[in-house]
Amino acid sequence: MKRRTKAALGAASVLTGMYAANKLIYKNTPKLESVLDGDKKYFNTKYGQTFYVKNGDGEPLIFVHGLASGMSSFMWRKNFE
Known part of the structure; x- marks a missing residue:
């Protein structure tokens, strides 16, 4: 496999991992509630x-x-x- 192909696959893997981690964090984070009255x-x-x-x-x-x-x-x- 060529060096560029390996680099592209590595970058794609890293970005996919970051995307999945962000989705998981967003899904598991509770919505913030305001402490202010009104x-x-x-x-x-x-x-x-x-x-x-x-x-x-x-x-x-x-x-x-x-x-x-x-x-x-x-x-x-x-x-x-």
Whole structure:
């Protein structure tokens, strides 16, 4: 077997393994639940769904969390109540 063919088969095997691992992880990961009180909704954009919570009668206020792993609405819970 030629070197390029072996490299292509190796790359395909690695990618297939990564795909299977991702599917397994996604299937076994429970959906996260919001810890914030209020009306929980999703806003559809061309980039996907954005989750938000509406609570209270005052002026709208948007809290934005970081994109690092582990960031969530939990970091704003004390400001929201």
